[in-house]
Amino acid sequence: MKHSVVVNGAFGRMGTAAVNAINLHSGLTLIGSLGKEHDLNRELLRLKPDIVVDLTHAEFGPLNTEIILQAGCRPVIGTSGFTEENVRRLEAIARQVGRGGIIAPNFSIGAVLMMKYAREISRYFSNVEIVETHHEKKLDAPSGTALKTAEMIAQVRGEHEISPRALNIARDSLLGAQGAEHAGVKIHSLRLPGHLAHQKVIFGAPGEALTVQHDAISRECYMPGICFACEHVMETTTLIYGLEHIF
Numbered sequence: 001m002k003h004s005v006v007v008n009g010a011f012g013r014m015g016t017a018a019v020n021a022i023n024l025h026s027g028l029t030l031i032g033s034l035g036k037e038h039d040l041n042r043e044l045l046r047l048k049p050d051i052v053v054d055l056t057h058a059e060f061g062p063l064n065t066e067i068i069l070q071a072g073c074r075p076v077i078g079t080s081g082f083t084e085e086n087v088r089r090l091e092a093i094a095r096q097v098g099r100g101g102i103i104a105p106n107f108s109i110g111a112v113l114m115m116k117y118a119r120e121i122s123r124y125f126s127n128v129e130i131v132e133t134h135h136e137k138k139l140d141a142p143s144g145t146a147l148k149t150a151e152m153i154a155q156v157r158g159e160h161e162i163s164p165r166a167l168n169i170a171r172d173s174l175l176g177a178q179g180a181e182h183a184g185v186k187i188h189s190l191r192l193p194g195h196l197a198h199q200k201v202i203f204g205a206p207g208e209a210l211t212v213q214h215d216a217i218s219r220e221c222y223m224p225g226i227c228f229a230c231e232h233v234m235e236t237t238t239l240i241y242g243l244e245h246i247f
């Protein structure tokens, strides 16, 4: 049986690519393409899709996810900018309505592996910083992937820290010179034309350095993950945050 899908943010860069990928997928039927001008709740009550893929703007991600769950649909969310608090709240709503969903800070298999290996390495290297580079039209900073990577590193750091983190004695003589901090990990965000989406997770220890790097060179890399999430979301009864839980 084919699952019906609505794409919200369908006229943006990611949305346009997702519409094409869903149209080519034999198990999915696109029944609606929504943009800013549509009332999401009203359209979902009218179209009644099984799944809603949201690729809009960080400002709207959490509210859209709630609207999708309350409208009786399953959310597949690629929009960035979710905080841990947003996720906890949406997990509770998913439990309440008895329907699962997926929030994926990154749909690319390579990026998910980069995050997984970074988490693993941080069991052994306690000093780490993240540098992410995106195209100049990306509206939010840091990226959802960088935030999620920092959270994944923080999860294992607490349990497995093998040496105390080196005391960072450097002081910024220029505000922001050492980046921002999330979950105890420094993040540096670059926004430049000529780049799509890149992340380096840089580890350092006395006498050695180790870097895990992912480069998205075309939006094509996100499409298998979007379609995979659409298939999987029909089987889950919980809200999953991160494709590493299902890949």
Ligand SMILES: NC(=O)c1ccc[n+]([C@@H]2O[C@H](COP(=O)([O-])OP(=O)(O)OC[C@H]3O[C@@H](n4cnc5c(N)ncnc54)[C@H](OP(=O)(O)O)[C@@H]3O)[C@@H](O)[C@H]2O)c1
Pocket (backbone or CB within 6 Å): 008, 009, 010, 011, 012, 013, 014, 015, 034, 035, 036, 037, 055, 056, 057, 058, 060, 077, 078, 079, 080, 081, 104, 105, 106, 107, 108, 222
């Ligand atoms: N998870 C992943 O793997 C992944 C990968 C890449 C990007 N992303 C994220 O995906 C999102 C979209 O990225 P993009 O590069 O496609 O951005 P984009 O080109 O700016 O597309 C966003 C689209 O959503 C529309 N929009 C904004 N607010 C909306 C709302 N409330 N309801 C419906 N539509 C709305 C925008 O309309 P206007 O242009 O009129 O504002 C635009 O058409 C961003 O959050 C980005 O960070 C995720």
